[in-house]
Amino acid sequence: MGYTSNDRNEKGEWQPRGEICLKGPCVFMGYYKDTAKTKEAIDEDGWLHTGDVGTILPENGAVKIIDRKKNIFKLQQGEYVAAEKVEAVYLKEGRLEEVFLHGESTQNFAVAVIIPAKPFIRELIGGAEDNQQARLNERPVREKILAILNDSAKKSGLMSFEQAKNIFVEVKPFALQGIVSSTMKLQRHEAKKFYKKEIDEMYREGMLGGKKE
Numbered sequence: 001m002g003y004t005s006n007d008r009n010e011k012g013e014w015q016p017r018g019e020i021c022l023k024g025p026c027v028f029m030g031y032y033k034d035t036a037k038t039k040e041a042i043d044e045d046g047w048l049h050t051g052d053v054g055t056i057l058p059e060n061g062a063v064k065i066i067d068r069k070k071n072i073f074k075l076q077q078g079e080y081v082a083a084e085k086v087e088a089v090y091l092k093e094g095r096l097e098e099v100f101l102h103g104e105s106t107q108n109f110a111v112a113v114i115i116p117a118k119p120f121i122r123e124l125i126g127g128a129e130d131n132q133q134a135r136l137n138e139r140p141v142r143e144k145i146l147a148i149l150n151d152s153a154k155k156s157g158l159m160s161f162e163q164a165k166n167i168f169v170e171v172k173p174f175a176l177q178g179i180v181s182s183t184m185k186l187q188r189h190e191a192k193k194f195y196k197k198e199i200d201e202m203y204r205e206g207m208l209g210g211k212k213e
Contacts (some may be wrong), residue, residue, distance in 0.1 A: 002189060003053055003067075013058040020054040021047040021070060065105060071188060073103040079161045081110055083188070089156045090149055095120040099167050099192045101164060102199055112164035113195050113200040115173065116145070120151075131191070136169040143208045145169065165207040168198040 003017035027048045030038035042048050053067035068074075071083045083101045089111075090099045097117050103110035116124070116136065124145065135141065152164045170191045174180050179190040192199070 002193075010057065010063065015055055015058050017053065017055040017066065018063070020050045020052045020063065022050065023047050067189070067192075074105050075103050075161060076106060076108040077161070079159075081162050086110075086153075086158060088159055089153050090114070090164075093152055093154075095149065096137065098170075098186075100186060100188070101196070102188075102192060102195075104203075107203055109161070109165035109201060109207055110163070111166045111168075113168045113170055113191070113198065114145070114149075121171075130159070133171045136171070139208070141170065142167055146208050156181070158162070165209075166202040166205060167208070168195065168202060197204050 003019075004060075005018055006014040007015055009015040023041075023046050027042070027046075030042060040048075051069045052065045053069060054063045054065050057064055062178065072080055073083065076082050079211070081101070081103055083103075086101050087099045089105045090096055095117055098115040100113040101110055104114065119184050121132065124141055125132065128135075136145075146164065146167055147166075150158075153163050154160075155192070170177075174186060175184065177194055179187050179194050181187055
């Protein structure tokens, strides 16, 4: 995922990053009658692999969680969201070609980068090919898209906290952006880096449908 124990921050200070592992009498011994799951969680040296990626802050030595190894993220209010589950719901009705759902532990809602299917694009802005991405990312259009998607998601059983509250509309496939694997699986850590500017802007803007920041 690109994290190492030799990483440095923008000031050049040593700031190691990697998976947070725990060891000691407080760590559980394993899953009851489930050797495979126990080996997955606890390595041969007794370290519990939490799945959280952390960094050690140089100013005070505190550990800060910055990412997850698996496709689950935790929101500020403590709710866990399974990204692939939510993406599958959004893709189910065929309005989207691809979707990348993202959330952060410092934020209380999830955001998404979506690639609409061509019929949905025509429904939204007509058949014009010029400036599609700019037109699709106008706030009223994004609000309409999100309302349609989340109405369907709600009917499919998604909780409100699982639903994206802001979106960025992309028109180029993720494969052309270099953020999928050789088996065409989305590489989330690469997608997060590639769309960092758009993600930051969505969080600055706040939830669509609410008061503009």
